[in-house]
Amino acid sequence: MRRAALYRRVSTPGQVDGFSLADQLERLSRLAEAEGFGWEDFCDPGHSGEKLEERPALMGLLGRLDEFEAVLVVDESRLARSEAVAFLIRQRLREAGVRLVTPQGETDLSDPDESLMSAVRTLFGVAEQTRRTQRMTQGLDRAAQEGLWTGGPAPVGYRLVKTPAGHTTLEVDPEGAAFVRMVVGMVVDEGLSVYETAKRINALGYRTRKGTPWEHRNLGHHLRRRHLLGEIPYNSAGGPVVRQFPPLIPEARFADLQAALRRNARPAPDKRHLYPFSGRVACECGGRLVGTWRNDRAVRCYVCNRHVNAAITGRRCTARPHWHRADRLETLLWEPIRATLADPDRLQAAALAHTGQEGPDPAELDARIADRRRRLDLVTDERVRTFRDARHLGLTNPEIRRILSQLSEEHDTLTRELRTLEQQARLAASRTDPIAQAHRLVQAAAVALGHPTLGDQAALIALLDIQATPVEGGYEVTGSIPLTTEDGTPGKMLTGELPR
Numbered sequence: 001m002r003r004a005a006l007y008r009r010v011s012t013p014g015q016v017d018g019f020s021l022a023d024q025l026e027r028l029s030r031l032a033e034a035e036g037f038g039w040e041d042f043c044d045p046g047h048s049g050e051k052l053e054e055r056p057a058l059m060g061l062l063g064r065l066d067e068f069e070a071v072l073v074v075d076e077s078r079l080a081r082s083e084a085v086a087f088l089i090r091q092r093l094r095e096a097g098v099r100l101v102t103p104q105g106e107t108d109l110s111d112p113d114e115s116l117m118s119a120v121r122t123l124f125g126v127a128e129q130t131r132r133t134q135r136m137t138q139g140l141d142r143a144a145q146e147g148l149w150t151g152g153p154a155p156v157g158y159r160l161v162k163t164p165a166g167h168t169t170l171e172v173d174p175e176g177a178a179f180v181r182m183v184v185g186m187v188v189d190e191g192l193s194v195y196e197t198a199k200r201i202n203a204l205g206y207r208t209r210k211g212t213p214w215e216h217r218n219l220g221h222h223l224r225r226r227h228l229l230g231e232i233p234y235n236s237a238g239g240p241v242v243r244q245f246p247p248l249i250p251e252a253r254f255a256d257l258q259a260a261l262r263r264n265a266r267p268a269p270d271k272r273h274l275y276p277f278s279g280r281v282a283c284e285c286g287g288r289l290v291g292t293w294r295n296d297r298a299v300r301c302y303v304c305n306r307h308v309n310a311a312i313t314g315r316r317c318t319a320r321p322h323w324h325r326a327d328r329l330e331t332l333l334w335e336p337i338r339a340t341l342a343d344p345d346r347l348q349a350a351a352l353a354h355t356g357q358e359g360p361d362p363a364e365l366d367a368r369i370a371d372r373r374r375r376l377d378l379v380t381d382e383r384v385r386t387f388r389d390a391r392h393l394g395l396t397n398p399e400i401r402r403i404l405s406q407l408s409e410e411h412d413t414l415t416r417e418l419r420t421l422e423q424q425a426r427l428a429a430s431r432t433d434p435i436a437q438a439h440r441l442v443q444a445a446a447v448a449l450g451h452p453t454l455g456d457q458a459a460l461i462a463l464l465d466i467q468a469t470p471v472e473g474g475y476e477v478t479g480s481i482p483l484t485t486e487d488g489t490p491g492k493m494l495t496g497e498l499p500r
């Protein structure tokens with residue numbers, strides 16, 4: 001009989017989404033029987049879920065994948081809360097040819113683009129988390145640790161209140177929270193797209209805090225953020241810090257919401273309406289280039305916003321030309337981004353520069369090992385040659401030994417160095433450093449970076465917060481996470497000039 005592994009765990013203590021361990025067993029065993037599987041149950045009753053080694057049942061399952069055709073979970077978030085761990089697990093399942101099945105359907109484990117995005121997100125997510133942890137332990141954000149609110153309006157679903165000591169903190173706003181749950185219901189239970197949801201809530205008379213109708217982009221932004229789980233970052237002097245407030249919806253509901261957002265998304269927008277660099281490139285006049293479709297030439301292009309708004313603002317664009325063909329500009333600006341993303345070592349250097357962390361540098365270690373091996377080969381060859389020549393010249397053995405002694409000494413030194421370096425490399429490889437782990441993930445995913453779609457590009461460009469400025473001879477391209485130059489030092493990328 002075909003066999004499936006049921007995997008159960010609770011993700012938060014006192015989970016309120018109705019997926020208790022018993023519920024999960026019931027749903028999963030029914031699913032297994034419906035699919036014609038004999039099954040074996042794997043259950044981690046603890047709540048942590050962050051580290052694989054704290055989940056013995058999952059570890060046991062991963063060690064026995066060859067016995068199963070499928071792994072059944074009530075939703076993907078059961079596998080892992082951390083995207084890095086989830087990615088590793090999906091990779092293991094894919095390698096073992098095991099299907100991942102949930103009551104909602106089967107998860108495609110093979111999509112390379114999704115793996116790439118996931119790996120890149122993981123890398124920077126891990127970097128961000130490391131940085132956060134450092135800050136918290138350095139005690140730079142005591143107020144945040146004490147759950148106080150240090151500025152800005154309350155996020156949707158929350159309101160500001162004063163503590164008895166006169167500080168400000170956040171609490172759930174019942175009315176706002178009800179609004180959030182209603183919107184989540186429209187997406188998850190009714191299957192509306194964000195666009196349809198925005199239209200619906202506007203028609204119902206709901207407005208944003210500013211009193212304006214909801215735009216679908218803005219609404220989508222709110223629905224994708226972990227704010228809904230009470231994980232709300234604020235910008236301290238040293239960077240963003242995340243604090244935990246009471247969640248508006250349970251974690252499993254949030255996972256359902258993210259799945260529904262992906263599922264309900266309308267088909268990819270017509271290419272003529274997708275401009276990944278819109279608003280991210282400066283015009284020579286000081287304005288910004290925005291994407292637009294030129295009907296007269298039937299071509300995608302980027303045009304200076306000062307030119308577009310001249311009639312309203314009275315400010316004119318002084319650059320000539322004030323517009324560029326989109327495909328040319330995008331090709332030019334994408335290149336340095338692609339070069340950084342496609343090179344795991346440079347990507348890791350970027351992440352390290354981002355966190356300001358010293359990390360193991362496997363690339364440098366590898367280079368030094370290769371160098372020692374090469375020199376060792378040379379010395380060995382030289383020894384053989386010298387020995388042969390000395391014999392031809394009729395030298396005596398003691399004379400030959402003396403001539404060879406220097407080369408022998410060099411040979412021994414190189415051998416010793418090589419052993420030490422190889423040991424260091426083994427150590428570095430065995431470290432469970434999250435950055436090194438992310439490095440390996442990206443290495444695997446970089447292969448998929450060959451031909452990203454414009455949508456993939458747009459997502460990466462937004463993730464990296466890419467900005468471009470015209471300079472002599474081309475554009476300078478920068479990201480919030482430093483792109484790196486070829487020699488691995490973080491810095492600005494210079495790219496070439498556009499054909500006029």
Ligand SMILES: [Zn+2]
Nearest residue numbers: 283285304317
């Ligand atoms: Zn301009």
